[in-house]
Amino acid sequence: MRGGSSKVSFVRVVQSLAWRELARFFRQRNRVIGAIGTPLFMWLLFGLGLDRSFSVATSADTNTSFLEYYFPGSLVLILMFTAIYTTISVIEDRQAGFLQGVLVAPVSRHAMVAGKVLGGSFIAMLQGILFLAAALFLDVSWSLSQFANLVGVLFIASMMMTCVGFSFAWRMESTQGFHAIMNLVLMPMWLLSGAFFPVPVPGTGQLSQEILHWVMKVNPLTHVVALVRDLMYEDRLSEVDFWVPSLTISVLVVIVSTVLFYAWALRICQRPNSGDLK
């Protein structure tokens, strides 16, 4: 039987490429540590350091410690770092020649994107779950369903960021350039997500606060952080002092933006990369 007569299975290609992402990532220990170590360190440093000078009012008229407040943001930062690390492999694969091998195989670009993105998202989610262990030091108690929901949110949010990373990485020729772009795009997205400070309420009359409010409100990461916070803690943030999105809106925003970013990744990978034309 000739190879020409065999039908290539979409699911098997996706599985196989996603598995490869996982194997690659976890075999490079510095990546595992790099992606989880920095956010963990930052969480402890800022959390403990700012704990005495910064506390956030909740709806239950209590205050949440900064260590607690900053935890969901750190979790999202881990997803983000991992998403960056895993999508950087698009550039490495192109430089090394592996990607060309996939591009000339009889597989659809969709299968290639799905494999890459699902693999990357799975890794990010696993790293996120690992970090959740640190929450044992906080005053939280989760039911099984809460935990399952949290994992679901972590996965979708990972997919969103992996798609963004993929779309940028596809067009880049060097990993340095990719890091620069990611610092320009993803870092501000994260800083303005309510990870570090809450979203200000609108209508205070201050232009800067007004701008900040709107930028943060339309940032999909704000909704990821809000969802994680909602699932982790019983008390919501005080809606008198801060703007807090509703659960339904956040779920919708996160799902819709993930779908859009996925579509973007699919679209962008149809274009040839100048790296293939040199």
Added chain:
Amino acid sequence: MPTCQGMAEASGVSVMSEQLAIEFRGLSFHYGDRQALKQVTFDVQAGELFSLLGPNGSGKTTLFRLLSTLIVPQQGSLSVFGNDVRASADAVRHDLGVVFQSPGLDGKLTVDENFAVQAALYGLSKADSRARIAEVSDQLGVADRLQDHVDELSGGLRRRVELAKSLLHRPRLLIMDEPTTGLDPSARSDVWNYVHQLQQSTGMTVFMTTHLLEEADRADRIAILNEGELVALDQPDALRSELGGDVITIMSQTPEQLIEQLKDETELELQLVDGTIRILGMSDAAVVSELHQNYKAHIQQISVGKPSLEDVFIARTGHQFWGTS
């Protein structure tokens, strides 16, 4: 859209195109302003071991990328076993085994894992994939390396693993872009022997690019590219014999002066190529000693030899193979 005539032709020659592995037809490609390929037309017969020879920058890698389906032709057409690369890319991809110049293996995975990913990409069933991995790794002498990480392998072994990987899905056409670049001479001849053996035992068509003249010489037929244009196409021996006789090469410190002098005083057919004087089509060896005697003062070195592929290249392009990158 194909014209009526084109369609009639296509169906009329279907028996013939069965024997054609590759048809390049008026293929052009440019990167911005730079024309990499200009109206390249030639065929590769099924079962052939075919070499595409050209110096760096001659357009052979572009031609390879087009053939591999990595990039799409801008002008002209390209078919593999009768399937057009634009219209039936997937059918072409099933027929192709591709070995790129850059290593296509994942260094973090084992040899076996690399094979398994490749098998999935080409739709081999799990059982078939196991059988093929065993068979191919045996053929290429890497069976005892299946559990090794690719990063740990030597350059020569890696090439063989790569070759094995590209053969898993039983391609009808194996294409390789400078497969021996970066290998030491023994690993190079090793790769050659395996390729030759495979071609003999399976009847597979092999198309490879190279910038090594002695490598091209081992092919059934060669095509020579220069600055994006096809300058020669035939069997290596036929190309050489076209030049007829021997070639005399003279090195001189004052080549321009000497060639003028020779033109005035002899009837020889002289060529000045990149500072070297060449005399083609010599059948009388006595000419060498005569020249040496008469122009001793101007000649640093004089040699005589059978025409090489480099001579073919020089005859067709007017410049040396290595001086054109």
